[in-house]
Amino acid sequence: MIIKNPRLEISAVSKKQYPKQNIPEIVLVGKSNVGKSSFVNTMLERKNLARTSNTPGKTRQINFYNIDDKFYFVDLPGYGYSKMSKEEQITSGKYIEEYLEEGKNISLIILLLDIRHKPTEDDFLMYDYILKTNLPFIVLTNKADKIAITKVDQEVQRIKESLGISYSTILPFSSERKIYIDEVWKKIEKFI
Numbered sequence: 001m002i003i004k005n006p007r008l009e010i011s012a013v014s015k016k017q018y019p020k021q022n023i024p025e026i027v028l029v030g031k032s033n034v035g036k037s038s039f040v041n042t043m044l045e046r047k048n049l050a051r052t053s054n055t056p057g058k059t060r061q062i063n064f065y066n067i068d069d070k071f072y073f074v075d076l077p078g079y080g081y082s083k084m085s086k087e088e089q090i091t092s093g094k095y096i097e098e099y100l101e102e103g104k105n106i107s108l109i110i111l112l113l114d115i116r117h118k119p120t121e122d123d124f125l126m127y128d129y130i131l132k133t134n135l136p137f138i139v140l141t142n143k144a145d146k147i148a149i150t151k152v153d154q155e156v157q158r159i160k161e162s163l164g165i166s167y168s169t170i171l172p173f174s175s176e177r178k179i180y181i182d183e184v185w186k187k188i189e190k191f192i
């Protein structure tokens with residue numbers, strides 16, 4: 001994939017701020033700190049286009065990254081960050097819901113999970129929600145660099161079984177080591 005000029009078009013907090021262009025949207029969802037914003041940087045080979053942080057709760061708005069007017073990466077706030085105030089959790093939950101409900105240009109949802117852990121209760125809620133939308137999705141088990149390379153397949157398998165999905169919809173990923181990028185682009189390219 002040749003990327004020329006990816007840019008943050010808007011950080012939206014309401015529907016009326018969503019871009020008007022009807023081009024495909026590839027959406028990143030997942031709990032706080034799982035690596036959604038890092039994923040955007042990794043795929044686009046940009047260090048700091050999307051803001052990332054060690055502290056969960058970095059992304060608070062709906063960030064639309066315009067990729068050469070061909071498609072958007074939509075980086076959503078994370079869920080399940082208990083240290084965020086109740087009010088902030090409700091607000092970011094509302095942003096996520098509003099966006100996914102509107103969803104007229106969503107062509108693919110990418111759910112990021114942490115390869116090291118069982119999906120959380122919130123992950124399952126999100127997963128069920130995704131199934132209900134009937135939209136195409138893939139699951140990426142991120143932070144694959146954190147476990148031994150020989151354990152990656154086994155852990156992907158474990159998460160796959162807990163969600164009850166077919167192998168083709170789940171892949172490992174690592175922003176840290178920049179591995180599995182080609183495989184993920186191959187999936188995404190079918191939807192843009």
Ligand code: GTP
Nearest residue numbers: 033034035036037038052053057058059078175176
């Ligand atoms: P919110 O904006 O809070 O929802 O978080 P996010 O999902 O956007 O996570 P972000 O990309 O900000 O990453 C959170 C932390 O995890 C940062 O310190 C990243 O450097 C780190 N991180 C992201 N991806 C990976 C990965 O593949 N491996 C490792 N080891 N760390 C990662």
Ligand code: MG
Nearest residue numbers: 036037058059
């Ligand atoms: Mg983020």
